[in-house]
Amino acid sequence: MEHLDPQKLQSYLDGELSGEESDAVERILAESDEANAVLMGLDRVGDFVRIHAKNVADEVDFDAMFREIEPRLVEEHPRLRLIEGAKQRQRTGFAVGAVIAIAAAVTLFFAWRSAPSEDEIAQHPMDTHREMVAQETIIEEHPPVHINPPSGSEVEDVDFGENTGTVFQVAGEEGQPLAVVWIDEEPL
């Protein structure tokens, strides 16, 4: 029979062994009364230690103990810093302030943006809502693209009534198409 180290049994009791190690311990415990007796003894000692520690802890002033330790921690480890909740709140305050400042700057930019000039308005006389002017004010890097409207005239719809007729186009002075509606007065 394999002899079990008491420390291994204690580790088994504490749940610190891997799966394979636990299986090996359990195989030995299944075959050895001596190993089981040692295990039970360790378990009773563990219970005794836990109960006694609880009783002792109720009588110990841990705050006073930490106050004695703290100065030595800083003295022996000067890089260690106490991070208090107040400092964390300061960082959060700075972040909120930065967000508010950015939002205020953006609002002021749009509020104080210069109104369109008379020249800009004259370029778009039909833009009564000043949409084109507003777009040109914002888009500064890209020059406006002027699209010439189609010239000439065109028929969209016609009803000759009792007559018949023809719709066609003739060329104007500059070659632009000009609409012609020719009524044929012969009745249907």
Place this chain on the structure above:
Amino acid sequence: MKRSMTRACLALLLMSAAAGSSSVAEAQAPVPAQITVVLAKETPGEVDASLADVAALRRPPFNAFRSMEVLNRDQVRLRAGREHDVRLPNGRSLRILLQRVMPDGRFRVRVSIQREDGSDTYLPLLQVVASPGDPFFVAGQSHDGGTLVIGVTLGG
């Protein structure tokens, strides 16, 4: 405090209404239009000097006419949504309605020709989109041995 706030709000309301009405007035500014009525005949004759520069009237089918006489030339100012009647030499009336000024500056107009007694429409509907200064023509009505050619030009 409440009264001063109310007055301030009313003042702002009046100012915004005034600004809005001025922009609406700009959008509805009258559009100048010229309606020229020409009597064209196939018999040889004179062509009105004012028509010599109208290239369209030198092209087919208008070039079949050997004489052209301007019977009437009306200068009118059209307002969007308002009809305007022009009396024709044959007793009928040309009714023109400026429907709207399009964002690209062109004009959408509706034209009809009313009969002499107003009982019926000779030409019920003609809807045209025209660029400023570019005419459209309504031709074909017989009159006095010739043919009426009506040229309509807006803006320009």
